[in-house]
Amino acid sequence: MAADAPGQDPAGEDARIASLQERIAQAEHAEQVRQGTQVQQADDGSRLGNRVLAELIGGLAGGAVVGGTLDYFLRTSPWLLLAFLGLGIVAAFRNIIRLTTTKRPGE
Numbered sequence: 001m002a003a004d005a006p007g008q009d010p011a012g013e014d015a016r017i018a019s020l021q022e023r024i025a026q027a028e029h030a031e032q033v034r035q036g037t038q039v040q041q042a043d044d045g046s047r048l049g050n051r052v053l054a055e056l057i058g059g060l061a062g063g064a065v066v067g068g069t070l071d072y073f074l075r076t077s078p079w080l081l082l083a084f085l086g087l088g089i090v091a092a093f094r095n096i097i098r099l100t101t102t103k104r105p106g107e
Helices: 015-035 044-074 079-101
Strands: none
């Protein structure tokens, strides 16, 4: 006796069973998404939109923080704040243009 485990000899996988298992997995995934128990992944458009928003907010906030801090220490009133705010906006738009015009891999 070669094996102690009961059962039949493996006869290869049945294509109908594999197909049925794939369809069951797809149906379970669709049901989980429908019920909201599993969150769908964000598509490329929403990722790009979030990135653009982050660049805008980051440029404005970064320029305001740096300019306001330098104004406080150098006592130059609003001038450095305005200058660095402008630089932050320019940098943000430059990054947004660079993001949206470069070719991504696979395109």
